[in-house]
Amino acid sequence: MHTIISDHLSKEFLVPKKSEGMLGGFRALVTGAKEKVTAVKEISFEITEGEIVGFLGPNGAGKTTTIKMLTGILYPSGGRAEVLGFRPFDRSPELLSQIALMMGNKTQLWWDLPATATFEVNQALYNIPVSAYKERLAFLSDRLQVADKMNTQVRKLSLGERMKCQLIAALLHQPRVLFLDEPTIGLDVVSQVRIREFLKQVNEQYGTTILLTSHYMADVAELCQRIIIVDHGTKVFDGSLDGLTTKHDSDRRLKLSFTQEVIQDDVARFGKVLESDSTSAVISVAAHEVPKVTSAVLAALPVADIGIEQASLEDVIHELFGERTSG
Ligand SMILES: Nc1ncnc2c1ncn2[C@@H]1O[C@H](COP(=O)(O)OP(=O)(O)OP(=O)(O)O)[C@@H](O)[C@H]1O
Ligand SMILES: [Mg+2]
Known part of the structure; x- marks a missing residue:
């Protein structure tokens, strides 16, 4: 029962x-x-x-x-x-x-x-x-x-x-x-x-x-x-x-900090920008693309530090509702 x-x-x-x-x-x-x-x-x-x-x-x-x-x-x-x-x-x-x-x-x-x-x-x-x-x-x-x-x-x-x-x-x-x-x-x-x-x-x-x-x-x-x-x-x-x-495991958050100011558009080329200011940014990248994107970012931008995180439950839920409301 x-x-x-x-x-x-x-x-x-x-x-x-x-x-x-x-x-x-x-x-x-x-x-x-x-x-x-x-x-x-x-x-x-x-x-x-x-x-x-x-x-x-x-x-x-x-x-x-x-x-x-x-x-x-x-x-x-x-x-x-x-x-x-x-x-x-x-x-x-x-x-x-x-x-x-x-x-x-x-x-x-x-x-x-x-x-x-x-x-x-x-x-x-x-x-x-x-x-x-x-x-x-x-x-x-x-x-x-x-x-x-x-x-x-x-x-x-x-x-x-x-x-x-x-x-x-x-x-x-x-x-x-x-x-x-x-x-x-x-x-x-x-x-x-x-x-x-x-x-x-x-x-x-x-x-x-x-x-x-x-x-x-x-x-x-x-x-x-x-x-x-x-x-x-x-x-x-x-x-x-x-x-x-796991279902929404495909995304990673790439946390970037820069040695000097960068233009937003230059960051946006590499993935969906979740947060950004002039010397740091967080972008969302598909897990399987992380190696490729990381090396491209390193080559193109003045990167001081780079971190990779899995999407949090909050991100996932946000994504879920985002999908529903936009779809
Ligand atoms: N007594 C009521 N009369 C009219 N509308 C109501 C009544 N109670 C709830 N609603 C409406 O029904 C919907 C669902 O409300 P509910 O309180 O169940 O949401 P909730 O998921 O608990 O939200 P929250 O996280 O804010 O507590 C809302 O749009 C609310 O305005
Ligand atoms: Mg309630």
Whole structure:
């Protein structure tokens, strides 16, 4: 049995119809004219128990909308969602007791009270025995290094501390499936690393299935054996990180620095210019052409130093979306 199934999931929103100019806008208000916006378009994937899957894509791609359908917050316009054998939108207590959703940019904690107030509500809600609750809270708060913040009003916590508390709130009932929508957004590198390590541990120790979105490549590279990329509501890639970088393995970044100023056009002759100023440039070159291009560049330009790098995941994703939008 698959833990998460998204079968041609689609979501359309009705939004006020866009009209030209002020008068048009006014008319739209009066008539209440609406138009359909497709946020998610027939996205299909299956996730097996224990997997950590990265759900990636540019702003507005449809990631949050998909997660909301998988957690029963939004009703799909089309297709089928299934989590642990349940339809999420039915919101059956049996399903809700086995899943959790944490959104990095939206606090689910009571603002004016210490985080423990929210934790206690969850304890009652999920029928967690007091002893187990205390044990888990001690364990989680210790691991996330916020044990000394348990009596502080949520509004007084730092962003990182608050997000760690949100993770605790999500994990107290030991869910089998964890949905994380940008769990490290806005955090400094140290906090990001800590949360990453923590999630890895949770996955290894309890076999928790995790679907997470993030705009940070390090999250993805560290945590996810598999990634799904969406763009404009459509799935454009599903596979291993290696698979993605190998598929787009053909490009190398040639980093050049010069002993004196060079003209842009002289550099552009050798490959696609990714970055440049008067005394340095980065160009993209097909892997098999690297030897040829390198010697040509050395012969033609006053090269002080030359470096060759493989395209990063960020480059690859950029390339992927670039292709789609330009094609
Ligand atoms: N309630 C809503 N009403 C109308 N349009 C919506 C609603 N929610 C989302 N959308 C639109 O659906 C599209 C997908 O939004 P979504 O939030 O799923 O993107 P996302 O991939 O999570 O982006 P981000 O990386 O910025 O969080 C966007 O164009 C958004 O404006
Ligand atoms: Mg989002």
